[in-house]
Amino acid sequence: xxxxxxxxxxxxxxxxxxxxxxxxxxxxxxxxxxxxxxxxxxxxxxxxxxxxxxxxxxxxxxxxxxxxxxxxxxxxxxxxxxxxxxxxxxxxxxxxxxxxxxxxxxxxxxxxxxxxxxxxxxxxxxxxxxxxxxxxxxxxxxxxxxxxxxxxxxxxxxxxxxxxxxxxxxxxxxxxxxxxxxxxxx
Amino acid sequence: xxxxxxxxxxxxxxxxxxxxxxxxxxxxxxxxxxxxxxxxxxxxxxxxxxxxxxxxxxxxxxxxxxxxxxxxxxxxxxxxxxxxxxxxxxxxxxxxxxxxxxxxxxxxxxxxxxxxxxxxxxxxxxxxxxxxxxxxxxxxxxxxxxxxxxxxxxxxxxxxxxxxxxxxxxxxxxxxxxxxxxxxxxxxxxxxxxxxxxxxxxxxxxxxxxxxxxxxxxxxxxxxxxxxxxxxxxxxxxxxxxxxxxxxxxxxxxxxxxxxxxxxxxxxxxxxxxxxxxxxxxxxxxxxxxxxxxxxxxxxxxxxxxxxxxxxxxxxxxxxxxxxxxxxxxxxxxxxxxxxxxxxxxxxxxxxxxxxxxxxxxxxxxxxxxxxxxxxxxxxxxxxxxxxxxxxxxxxxxxxxxxxxxxxxxxxxxxxxxxxxxxxxxxxx
Numbered sequence: 001x002x003x004x005x006x007x008x009x010x011x012x013x014x015x016x017x018x019x020x021x022x023x024x025x026x027x028x029x030x031x032x033x034x035x036x037x038x039x040x041x042x043x044x045x046x047x048x049x050x051x052x053x054x055x056x057x058x059x060x061x062x063x064x065x066x067x068x069x070x071x072x073x074x075x076x077x078x079x080x081x082x083x084x085x086x087x088x089x090x091x092x093x094x095x096x097x098x099x100x101x102x103x104x105x106x107x108x109x110x111x112x113x114x115x116x117x118x119x120x121x122x123x124x125x126x127x128x129x130x131x132x133x134x135x136x137x138x139x140x141x142x143x144x145x146x147x148x149x150x151x152x153x154x155x156x157x158x159x160x161x162x163x164x165x166x167x168x169x170x171x172x173x174x175x176x177x178x179x180x181x182x183x184x185x186x
Numbered sequence: 187x188x189x190x191x192x193x194x195x196x197x198x199x200x201x202x203x204x205x206x207x208x209x210x211x212x213x214x215x216x217x218x219x220x221x222x223x224x225x226x227x228x229x230x231x232x233x234x235x236x237x238x239x240x241x242x243x244x245x246x247x248x249x250x251x252x253x254x255x256x257x258x259x260x261x262x263x264x265x266x267x268x269x270x271x272x273x274x275x276x277x278x279x280x281x282x283x284x285x286x287x288x289x290x291x292x293x294x295x296x297x298x299x300x301x302x303x304x305x306x307x308x309x310x311x312x313x314x315x316x317x318x319x320x321x322x323x324x325x326x327x328x329x330x331x332x333x334x335x336x337x338x339x340x341x342x343x344x345x346x347x348x349x350x351x352x353x354x355x356x357x358x359x360x361x362x363x364x365x366x367x368x369x370x371x372x373x374x375x376x377x378x379x380x381x382x383x384x385x386x387x388x389x390x391x392x393x394x395x396x397x398x399x400x401x402x403x404x405x406x407x408x409x410x411x412x413x414x415x416x417x418x419x420x421x422x423x424x425x426x427x428x429x430x431x432x433x434x435x436x437x438x439x440x441x442x443x444x445x446x447x448x449x450x451x452x453x454x455x456x457x458x459x460x461x462x463x464x465x466x467x468x469x470x471x472x473x474x475x476x477x478x479x480x481x482x483x484x485x486x487x488x489x490x491x492x493x494x495x496x497x498x499x500x501x502x503x504x505x506x507x508x509x510x511x512x513x514x515x516x517x518x519x520x521x522x523x524x525x526x527x528x529x530x531x532x533x534x535x536x537x538x539x540x541x542x543x544x545x546x547x548x549x550x551x552x553x554x555x556x557x558x559x560x561x562x563x564x565x566x567x568x569x570x571x572x573x574x575x576x577x578x579x580x581x582x583x584x585x586x587x588x589x590x591x592x593x594x595x596x597x598x599x600x601x602x603x604x605x606x607x608x609x610x611x612x613x614x615x
Contacts, residue, residue: 102396104396112517112531112560113351113377113560113561113603114378114422114470114517114518114561115469115483115490115515115517117420117422118444118467118469121420121438121442121444122442125441125442129441143442144397144420145393145398145420145438146375146393147377149375149377149393150375172396
């Protein structure tokens, strides 16, 4: 029962979030350097849900599925703060059974190169286990590792390492069905 | 030393070319330097018409770390007419002098003199491309390796190459740092290169489209074959047996278990699993030079440490001792070509350092300390190591001579890692 309620709510939320522009971070001007205070451009009004094209709905779904799951240094367990990210992926996968996915695990550069491939595997398997625990068929998710070979941030500091310790989900089949919960998109 | 033996040795130098070798006149193979830590003074004499060859030889002999090189001031580098006079070099503390003589048509005679007595210790001929560029350098490197053999009894390591990973491709570079170039394709992540014992092929892991295939490729060619059953799974850290018949690698199984598997490389078949265990990771195998044993990394007791087994997977046991809960993780073992040592790196004080495990004494010696140092690979002489180090910024390949502690760097523009030293390279591929 919980799932049946949660899924439609999620979809509406995704469409709204996906189509509205995020406000820019507020800049506090220094009076001396910049006497004229710029008026922030108001965000465009959010479009009504049923105006969203099927294509943009699919893109929003893919964006949600692709949200990164991050890990602590040399760890591969799912952090509590990342479980919500994985919960949303699980909901989308549950309601779109034709979708198949690949989880790819990554590591930062601090561990040794070849062992980072193992660490990447553990991270992708850990994320997969979480989704399987939420009822996703194990056979719908394959896992892969790229170790430290594909950093998001090529830097050599904590911020870069945090970005790079991750699992990434990519849709490898059934992408076109991601809007099929709407009759007009079937 | 009889003439037959000598011709056999020289054959190594000459065989690669259209041999027009003149034979040797005089031989004295006494080994004066039983102590490897004693480095005899060596001078490469001025050689008319052979400037490039002389420069490469002099550099090779220096990088062999077997000699105290005596570098001539410019005024002494001009070839002098008349009979050879070794007296000035004796005054410069030279023990050995190498004379190069251009006979013509690229035929060069090399003579190694004992400076004190003036006698020729060894002499040989080689046909060289005198410009000394590109692949022609290898023939010069082979001559220098022979000169090292004449002087010390064992050959040098100049006629070798390194494989390494830079920018997600496998590159190769001559051991003296020349000729760096990529050898794998753009767009597919290549990792963990390892030499075939023939020195003309190499295997590596190709991470592409969610899988990690093991590929065997010819060095300067796009000829490649996929090792069976590796196309649809993740297979990492390959190593090829010394007889070239088998390849062993680590396969990612369900639930991130990594198990060593071995395939028949000669027939491209018959993949079998060597390590069992539902939870452990086993990776980074390295064959003993007789091919009978395989050392590898396993975390079966908790932290990753170095184990060994028979090459059929039996008799698995801990190889490098460690203190449970104290010793840092140990990675990437490489068995020395003489079979006596194992190099690896270990997590120490927040970084990694290269250590050498002596199989005859069971002692571990740390051989690096500056910066982060990892993924060491032995040269064919079992005394030089190449490894990736952060000591000069980024990660660059460094070569350490364990006998003298001399270190030299192979410059690279960014992160160079996972280096593998080739066997001595014979004739042209």
